[in-house]
Amino acid sequence: MATEVELETAGTVWKLLVKDGSAVKEGDMLFIMEVMKMEVPYEAPHDGTVKDLNIAEGDVLEEGDIAMEIS
Amino acid sequence: MSWKDKTDELNARRTAALAQGGEEAVAKQHAKGRLTIRERIDTLIDADSFDEVGRAAGDAEFDEAGDLIEFTPANFVLGFAKIDGRRVVVGGEDFTMRGGSPTTAGFRKSVYAETVALKHRLPLVRMHEGAGGSVGIQKNPTPPAPVFDPPRFRTVAQTLGSVPVASAAMGAVAGLPAARLVSSHFSVMSEETAQILIAGPAVVARAMGEKLTKEELGGAKVHARNGTVDNAAKNEVAALEQIKTFLSYMPSNVWELPPVTQTDDPVDRQEDMLLDIVPHDRRRAFDMRRVIAAVFDIGSFFEMGKGYGRSQIMGLARMNGQPVGVWGNDGRHLAGAMTAEGAHKARRFMELCETFHLPIICLIDEPGFMIGSQSEKQATIRHGAAAVLTAAMTNVPWASVMVRRSFGVAQAAHYGPDAYVIAWPSAETGPLPVEGGVWVAYRREIESAADPDAKRRELEDMLAVKQSPFPRAEAFAIHELIDPRETRPMLCRWIDRAQPLLPQLLGPSGFALRP
Numbered sequence: 001m002a003t004e005v006e007l008e009t010a011g012t013v014w015k016l017l018v019k020d021g022s023a024v025k026e027g028d029m030l031f032i033m034e035v036m037k038m039e040v041p042y043e044a045p046h047d048g049t050v051k052d053l054n055i056a057e058g059d060v061l062e063e064g065d066i067a068m069e070i071s
Numbered sequence: 072m073s074w075k076d077k078t079d080e081l082n083a084r085r086t087a088a089l090a091q092g093g094e095e096a097v098a099k100q101h102a103k104g105r106l107t108i109r110e111r112i113d114t115l116i117d118a119d120s121f122d123e124v125g126r127a128a129g130d131a132e133f134d135e136a137g138d139l140i141e142f143t144p145a146n147f148v149l150g151f152a153k154i155d156g157r158r159v160v161v162g163g164e165d166f167t168m169r170g171g172s173p174t175t176a177g178f179r180k181s182v183y184a185e186t187v188a189l190k191h192r193l194p195l196v197r198m199h200e201g202a203g204g205s206v207g208i209q210k211n212p213t214p215p216a217p218v219f220d221p222p223r224f225r226t227v228a229q230t231l232g233s234v235p236v237a238s239a240a241m242g243a244v245a246g247l248p249a250a251r252l253v254s255s256h257f258s259v260m261s262e263e264t265a266q267i268l269i270a271g272p273a274v275v276a277r278a279m280g281e282k283l284t285k286e287e288l289g290g291a292k293v294h295a296r297n298g299t300v301d302n303a304a305k306n307e308v309a310a311l312e313q314i315k316t317f318l319s320y321m322p323s324n325v326w327e328l329p330p331v332t333q334t335d336d337p338v339d340r341q342e343d344m345l346l347d348i349v350p351h352d353r354r355r356a357f358d359m360r361r362v363i364a365a366v367f368d369i370g371s372f373f374e375m376g377k378g379y380g381r382s383q384i385m386g387l388a389r390m391n392g393q394p395v396g397v398w399g400n401d402g403r404h405l406a407g408a409m410t411a412e413g414a415h416k417a418r419r420f421m422e423l424c425e426t427f428h429l430p431i432i433c434l435i436d437e438p439g440f441m442i443g444s445q446s447e448k449q450a451t452i453r454h455g456a457a458a459v460l461t462a463a464m465t466n467v468p469w470a471s472v473m474v475r476r477s478f479g480v481a482q483a484a485h486y487g488p489d490a491y492v493i494a495w496p497s498a499e500t501g502p503l504p505v506e507g508g509v510w511v512a513y514r515r516e517i518e519s520a521a522d523p524d525a526k527r528r529e530l531e532d533m534l535a536v537k538q539s540p541f542p543r544a545e546a547f548a549i550h551e552l553i554d555p556r557e558t559r560p561m562l563c564r565w566i567d568r569a570q571p572l573l574p575q576l577l578g579p580s581g582f583a584l585r586p
Binding site (some may be wrong): 008009035036037038039040041043 | 352354355356357358381402403404405406408506
């Protein structure tokens with residue numbers, strides 16, 4: 001199963017916690033966005049490996065941007 | 072003498088009616104990836120349950136000898152049917168004739184859809200594809216309606232206070248059908264095939280100089296994100312599936328109770344993840360949909376309006392089999408603040424629940440109305456006050472769970488009269504969040520401190536303690552302070568107590584849903 005991790009809202013990448021190739025378990029935190037002074041964590045939708053990492057800390061992202069793929 | 076020659080003619084007309092716009096028009100419809108209205112009806116309803124109304128309506132043409140040459144059926148198909156064994160009224164425009172723009176009999180049948188649903192007190196499902204009036208010359212023009220006819224939209228409005236109305240946009244829906252589409256309790260559009268337009272590209276280009284495609288003007292990317300429709304679905308079949316799901320929570324009318332179903336989900340189920348889902352770090356958001364999934368009957372949450380007013384989560388679910396309205400805050404969107412859109416969504420949601428006597432369960436993490444220039448430009452305070460006053464005027468049972476923040480005037484929309492109020496230890500409440508209020512209230516003290524930042528943090532920490540739910544529990548300002556894991560058992564016991572009150576509410580409510 002491969003799932004794209006899509007941004008629900010625009011914001012800034014505050015902390016990136018994985019790298020391309022990182023193995024993750026379902027529910028592991030992948031990165032934290034800063035949105036309206038709130039920290040919005042994004043978690044792994046299922047077990048897998050990080051692929052096509054497309055974000056870096058400090059990036060300003062738009063809603064709908066694809067942060068990475070978990071496959 | 073037998074009437075066989077006439078029944079033969081009748082049968083020929085019926086066969087012609089089933090052929091809709093003819094083979095070529097049907098093939099064209101299929102080539103565009105769209106179903107015909109009859110296929111849509113068959114997809115929606117229980118097998119062999121269609122009991123059509125007005126099969127003989129249409130236009131007949133005769134030769135000089137008076138023999139039938141051609142019969143063109145009315146381009147609105149209507150009838151009774153069953154969905155999951157429950158009777159409904161279904162109808163929709165036939166796009167294969169005149170692009171769904173109503174013929175005389177087609178128009179009459181479309182008007183009759185609401186009339187018959189009201190008369191029989193049955194849910195109404197409309198599947199729309201077509202345009203409204205045309206300035207083209209009709210073969211058999213209808214004289215203008217008499218001046219004493221009731222307003223065309225009167226029955227449309229009356230249905231919203233009497234029977235569930237669900238509608239789907241299946242292809243391009245413009246003008247009158249578009250207004251009918253949104254005059255419903257639940258509307259859904261097919262992403263692959265539908266557009267919703269007040270007027271199509273040609274009219275827009277001429278009047279406004281905007282050159283846009285139908286999709287750019289009124290596709291799902293526009294209308295599933297602005298509240299025009301509640302939901303988008305991948306295609307027509309998925310859209311009809313959503314309508315069936317929506318109706319499964321609804322009574323047949325306001326004189327009947329929503330259908331309670333059997334569930335295997337234990338009333339005392341407690342999920343450990345609820346104990347640590349709310350982060351101690353007050354700036355860290357969490358996923359309210361996970362709370363919803365853990366608390367309500369497993370798999371029973373049906374979300375409506377996910378694409379707009381996104382800081383407010385609305386939907387239907389079941390609690391020990393009882394259909395309920397669910398309202399949560401999504402702190403991942405604009406910190407969960409109530410926007411003008413979110414307030415509009417909340418008002419419609421409460422009107423739906425009040426109309427069909429669905430108890431409301433709120434999971435609250437409300438920081439208040441959205442602030443800032445954009446919010447002021449959107450008249451958020453007016454839309455927000457409408458939501459607050461709607462809550463105050465409801466009669467259905469409410470349970471309000473203070474999960475985290477509950478602040479400002481906006482929080483008042485989350486508590487109906489006589490709400491059963493329970494709070495998690497993570498609950499915070501007050502006139503406004505500490506971070507917003509501390510600077511206003513203690514500005515001089517902060518500015519004159521040796522280390523203003525440290526002073527501000529010290530004050531914030533001190534005040535945050537005062538917003539804890541324990542003093543509220545001591546003062547009996549809430550019913551119970553609970554372990555988050557107890558949420559489902561507590562709410563199941565509450566719903567068991569609330570159910571006997573529901574029959575007293577039956578009948579039309581004080582206010583019905585308006586689009």
